Amino acid sequence: MRGRPPTCQHNAIQAGRHVTDSAVSDLECSNVCKNFGSVQAVKDVSFEIPSGSFFSILGPSGCGKTTLMRMIAGFEEPDSGDISIKGRSVLNVPPNRRNVKMVFQHLALFPMMNVFENIAYGLRCIGADRDEIKRKVQDVLNRVALPDVGGREIHQLSGGQKQRIAIARCMVLDPDVLLLDEPLGALDLKLREAMKIELKLLQHQFDTTFVYITHDQSEALVMSDRVAVMNNGRFEQIGSPQDLYHHPKTAFVAGFVGDSNRWTGRVSAVQGEEVMVETDGGMNARCRPGEGASVAAGDTVTLFVRPEFVHLTQGREALGENSLQGRVDNLLFNGANSRALVRMGSGELVEVDVTLTGGADDVKPTDDVALSWSAENAICFPSGEGR
Amino acid sequence: MNQRDARRLSLILLFMPFALWIVLLILLPHIGMGVLSLREKIAPRQYEFGFDNYIEFFTEPIYWHIMARTAVMSLIVTALALVIGFPVSYYIAKIAGPRTRGAMFMFCLIPLWVSDLIRAFGWILLLRETGVISGVLQWTGLISEPIELLYNDAAVIVGLVYTVMLFMIVPLTSTMDGMDDSMIEAGYNLGGNGLTVLRRIIIPYAMPGIISGSIIVFMLTAGSYLTPVLLGGKYSSWFTQTIYDQFITRYNWESGAAFGFLLLIFTSLVVWIGLKLSGQSLSSTVARS
Amino acid sequence: MARTGGNKAFAVGYRLYMAAFFIFLVAPLIAAGIFAFNDSVFPSLPWKGFTLDWFFGTSEPKLGMFHDRRLLQGLYNSFIIAVSVALLSVFVGTCNAFLFVRSSLPAKNFFYIIMVLPLVIPGVILGISILVLASTVANTLDDSYGIDLGFLRPGIVLVVLGQFSFIATITSLVITARLRKFDATMEEAAYNLGASRVRVLWSITLPFLRPAMIAAGIVAFLVSFENFNTTLFLVGSESPLTITMFDRMAKGGSTPVLNAVSFFLMLGSGLLAIISILVQRDKTAR
Numbered sequence: 001m002r003g004r005p006p007t008c009q010h011n012a013i014q015a016g017r018h019v020t021d022s023a024v025s026d027l028e029c030s031n032v033c034k035n036f037g038s039v040q041a042v043k044d045v046s047f048e049i050p051s052g053s054f055f056s057i058l059g060p061s062g063c064g065k066t067t068l069m070r071m072i073a074g075f076e077e078p079d080s081g082d083i084s085i086k087g088r089s090v091l092n093v094p095p096n097r098r099n100v101k102m103v104f105q106h107l108a109l110f111p112m113m114n115v116f117e118n119i120a121y122g123l124r125c126i127g128a129d130r131d132e133i134k135r136k137v138q139d140v141l142n143r144v145a146l147p148d149v150g151g152r153e154i155h156q157l158s159g160g161q162k163q164r165i166a167i168a169r170c171m172v173l174d175p176d177v178l179l180l181d182e183p184l185g186a187l188d189l190k191l192r193e194a195m196k197i198e199l200k201l202l203q204h205q206f207d208t209t210f211v212y213i214t215h216d217q218s219e220a221l222v223m224s225d226r227v228a229v230m231n232n233g234r235f236e237q238i239g240s241p242q243d244l245y246h247h248p249k250t251a252f253v254a255g256f257v258g259d260s261n262r263w264t265g266r267v268s269a270v271q272g273e274e275v276m277v278e279t280d281g282g283m284n285a286r287c288r289p290g291e292g293a294s295v296a297a298g299d300t301v302t303l304f305v306r307p308e309f310v311h312l313t314q315g316r317e318a319l320g321e322n323s324l325q326g327r328v329d330n331l332l333f334n335g336a337n338s339r340a341l342v343r344m345g346s347g348e349l350v351e352v353d354v355t356l357t358g359g360a361d362d363v364k365p366t367d368d369v370a371l372s373w374s375a376e377n378a379i380c381f382p383s384g385e386g387r
Numbered sequence: 388m389n390q391r392d393a394r395r396l397s398l399i400l401l402f403m404p405f406a407l408w409i410v411l412l413i414l415l416p417h418i419g420m421g422v423l424s425l426r427e428k429i430a431p432r433q434y435e436f437g438f439d440n441y442i443e444f445f446t447e448p449i450y451w452h453i454m455a456r457t458a459v460m461s462l463i464v465t466a467l468a469l470v471i472g473f474p475v476s477y478y479i480a481k482i483a484g485p486r487t488r489g490a491m492f493m494f495c496l497i498p499l500w501v502s503d504l505i506r507a508f509g510w511i512l513l514l515r516e517t518g519v520i521s522g523v524l525q526w527t528g529l530i531s532e533p534i535e536l537l538y539n540d541a542a543v544i545v546g547l548v549y550t551v552m553l554f555m556i557v558p559l560t561s562t563m564d565g566m567d568d569s570m571i572e573a574g575y576n577l578g579g580n581g582l583t584v585l586r587r588i589i590i591p592y593a594m595p596g597i598i599s600g601s602i603i604v605f606m607l608t609a610g611s612y613l614t615p616v617l618l619g620g621k622y623s624s625w626f627t628q629t630i631y632d633q634f635i636t637r638y639n640w641e642s643g644a645a646f647g648f649l650l651l652i653f654t655s656l657v658v659w660i661g662l663k664l665s666g667q668s669l670s671s672t673v674a675r676s
Numbered sequence: 677m678a679r680t681g682g683n684k685a686f687a688v689g690y691r692l693y694m695a696a697f698f699i700f701l702v703a704p705l706i707a708a709g710i711f712a713f714n715d716s717v718f719p720s721l722p723w724k725g726f727t728l729d730w731f732f733g734t735s736e737p738k739l740g741m742f743h744d745r746r747l748l749q750g751l752y753n754s755f756i757i758a759v760s761v762a763l764l765s766v767f768v769g770t771c772n773a774f775l776f777v778r779s780s781l782p783a784k785n786f787f788y789i790i791m792v793l794p795l796v797i798p799g800v801i802l803g804i805s806i807l808v809l810a811s812t813v814a815n816t817l818d819d820s821y822g823i824d825l826g827f828l829r830p831g832i833v834l835v836v837l838g839q840f841s842f843i844a845t846i847t848s849l850v851i852t853a854r855l856r857k858f859d860a861t862m863e864e865a866a867y868n869l870g871a872s873r874v875r876v877l878w879s880i881t882l883p884f885l886r887p888a889m890i891a892a893g894i895v896a897f898l899v900s901f902e903n904f905n906t907t908l909f910l911v912g913s914e915s916p917l918t919i920t921m922f923d924r925m926a927k928g929g930s931t932p933v934l935n936a937v938s939f940f941l942m943l944g945s946g947l948l949a950i951i952s953i954l955v956q957r958d959k960t961a962r
Contacts, residue, residue: 073864073868074868075864075867095864095867095868096867096868096869096870096871096872097870100868101868101869102864102865102868104861104864104865105861106859106861108859108861108862108864108865109865110862110865110866110880111884112883112884121866121869121871121879122869122870122871125869125870125871125872125875126870169869170869173869173870394780397779398775398779398780398781401771401774401775401779402775402779402781403771404767404768404771404772405768405771405772405775405787405791408768408840408841408844409790409791412794412806412837412838412840412841413793413794413797413802413841415809416802416805416806416808416809417805419805419808419809419812420801420804420805420808420809423808423812471697474690474693474694475694475697478690478694482690491694494698494701495701497701497702497705498701498705500898500942500945500946500948500949501705501902501941501942501945502901502902502904502918502941502945503902503904504902504904504918504921504922504925505705505708505938505941505942506704506705506708507925508704508708508921508925508934508935508938509703509704509705509706509707509708509938510704510707511925512704512707512708512711512935513703513704513707517718519707549700549701549704552701606796606798609798610798610799610800610801610905611905612799612800612904612905612908613904613905613922616926617922617925617926627798627800627905630800630804631800631908631909634804634807634909635909640808643804644804644808647800647801647804647805650798650800650801651797651798651801654796654798655796658796
């Protein structure tokens with residue numbers, strides 16, 4: 001790192017001091033707001049990312065995640081709030097001086113340069129000498145497991161290779177934080193699955209903080225240490241993937257992360273931790289209120305039940321308390337992820353995970369079945385609080 | 388804000404060359420020409436403002452005859468270019484195989500790279516009394532005496548059609564290239580014959596190309612100078628030639644400027660009417676060619 | 677390929693038509709070129725044998741183009757003019773591309789139409805209008821202040837300006853089209869990797885535009901070299917090649933040296949055309 005020794009030293013000192021009380025965070029945003037005209041793109045977002053972790057920001061398109069990332073990279077200025085990297089505010093630092101590198105949605109590899117030149121670009125900008133460039137580029141190419149592609153043109157690379165070169169181009173500069181803007185979006189399904197694992201491994205290998213932006217919940221869940229769910233410019237919840245999946249704090253998170261059956265209804269009774277809900281279709285179901293949500297009898301609520309928590313029993317007889325009668329409408333065969341669509345007596349359609357072995361006792365359409373789930377696995381939120 | 392200032396500065400810097408170009412080389416010269424055209428010479432070094440130069444044009448039959456002649460000839464050239472070029476474009480866009488298509492299109496572009504002057508020179512060598520066509524005809528015994536094919540209206544029209552052909556073919560081909568083959572097939576499938584398919588499907592589809600091609604061809608023809616002069620001789624009576632005469636031969640700049648303005652108004656009018664009738668914009672039309 | 681649904685005779689007829697059309701297309705060019713090699717003092721039939729005298733002949737009557745001082749002077753003038761016009765129009769075209777694609781220029785569409793306008797003004801009019809303005813300014817300055825600005829009199833400078841006035845539109849259109857295809861995130865990526873604004877422009881954006889700039893430059897060069905209508909009114913004592921050739925053609929009875937020049941020019945244009953096609957078909961096209 002020629003050319004910037006003072007900054008580096010300073011960081012080191014500061015980091016050293018911080019280590020004694022708490023681990024320094026690589027990236028911290030506090031109360032960041034951004035408006036475009038009258039549209040509030042980002043509303044009062046605060047978070048802190050510990051060093052060396054894989055952090056995802058998950059949200060539907062238009063939720064403000066790209067704006068947030070562009071502010072971190074320096075392409076936009078926040079209207080208020082602060083962004084700091086390694087404990088130092090970067091608000092007045094132009095993007096080319098921030099040690100935050102970014103992998104763009106369509107990668108933005110330079111087509112007029114070959115792979116080597118692409119990776120060397122950043123090093124040239126900070127005035128590294130020829131030997132150092134050569135060494136560092138080769139080194140990073142080895143680390144992304146593409147040691148021999150330096151002389152190739154960009155258009156000669158496969159989709160996955162381009163992906164890795166885009167990451168290498170950033171990592172060669174040893175950034176404090178690497179931002180990734182849905183880089184898997186353009187890949188086909190198979191490659192995307194493979195790249196998810198690969199990205200996770202690369203992050204582990206470089207031991208750098210990755211901030212990954214995506215609208216695909218499965219990408220976020222598979223790769224991240226922590227995920228922030230963003231909606232309408234706000235963070236709905238930050239937590240580990242398991243947390244978000246099993247303990248959503250808002251209706252939006254419950255609906256957006258993972259698959260769920262969802263009904264709206266009215267609370268008919270509250271019994272301690274348990275709530276009885278009568279759905280609009282007339283189905284009675286037990287559930288628990290979401291964390292931090294309080295409901296009273298008569299409230300309208302939205303009820304979420306994941307397909308894998310619904311227990312399906314074949315036959316006509318009701319099976320104990322809280323079981324509901326229905327008839328299989330359709331089977332959606334998809335190997336281990338097969339589902340049954342069950343039409344309830346009340347008319348609602350329930351998705352249920354089923355195991356289809358191909359044997360004679362598999363459920364079939366028009367079978368009568370009983371469905372049940374434990375109140376622990378059904379969550380309700382007061383309606384009107386996100387969608 | 389510093390960044391905003393920088394943006395404004397770069398906008399101004401970028402705008403400068405554009406503004407200088409348009410103001411100094413397009414706007415002011417035309418204003419100057421307009422002013423000059425309104426000036427009458429009443430005595431040496433004595434001028435007065437008035438419309439005399441324009442009145443002269445309308446009262447002196449020879450001038451507006453030449454203008455009308457130029458317009459009619461330009462229309463003929465445009466129509467011929469369309470009639471000759473349309474089948475060629477259709478062949479290139481729809482009938483030729485993908486490889487021949489590229490080659491044929493490139494081939495059509497060849498004359499673009501060759502100067503007007505050389506093209507006209509080629510036609511002179513072909514058409515004149517001692518030229519190739521006359522020679523070949525004598526050799527085959529079809530005629531006994533050399534014939535002069537040059538210096539008549541037909542020669543001018545042939546030369547002009549040749550010169551502007553390219554500007555008809557390029558927009559036509561690119562428009563028809565965008566037409567889905569299945570549209571034509573559907574036309575036949577639904578019971579149309581060749582003629583109805585052409586009339587109801589192909590021509591309406593190619594209309595934007597026909598319009599932009601025709602506008603450009605007409606404009607180029609009406610404003611051309613070289614081809615009519617070389618192939619039609621000194622007395623081919625093309626309007627641009629009259630302008631040249633006023634300016635250079637008679638040194639009567641005032642009426643030359645007025646005639647120039649009339650030509651400009653005339654061609655602009657035709658372009659404008661064409662655009663209005665077809666509902667297209669100028670930039671899309673020009674960008675096509 | 678769409679079947680025309682016609683019969684065989686129609687298909688054959690169509691092919692013959694195409695063949696005739698292509699003959700029509702090349703016939704004058706061949707006629708202009710081939711007589712350069714005819715060993716006769718008239719560019720016409722009969723064929724009297726092959727010669728290169730019209731290129732290299734050193735004395736009258738068979739003075740070759742490379743020894744004809746007036747033609748060489750015209751060639752040189754044309755070359756100077758074309759290079760100046762090409763450089764100037766590529767520069768202005770590039771500025772315009774940034775102006776119309778990138779900047780926040782108010783009333784952009786209006787200005788865009790203004791930019792296209794010079795292409796629909798007849799060349800003759802561009803010539804006379806610039807002549808009128810330049811002469812008026814020069815006369816006024818001369819009469820009132822006694823300043824004589826020679827470059828405002830017909831001559832090379834006016835020819836360059838006159839040709840530039842519409843060729844700049846062509847280069848602007850070509851370069852603007854290319855810049856519109858540019859993925860602006862590429863600049864952000866470079867900026868993100870630590871490059872300064874100037875470096876981004878120099879190392880990313882301009883290299884991307886380079887093929888279009890070269891192609892536009894070649895087109896500008898050729899259009900300038902071949903221009904006649906605008907040039908005619910602005911030319912001074914130093915005539916470019918087209919004017920010199922035109923004078924001889926209009927007089928008639930010239931020797932095949934004009935064919936030699938034509939052949940030479942066609943060869944040159946062909947080479948430039950091939951170069952511009954090769955440049956445009958570059959690797960960044962993907």
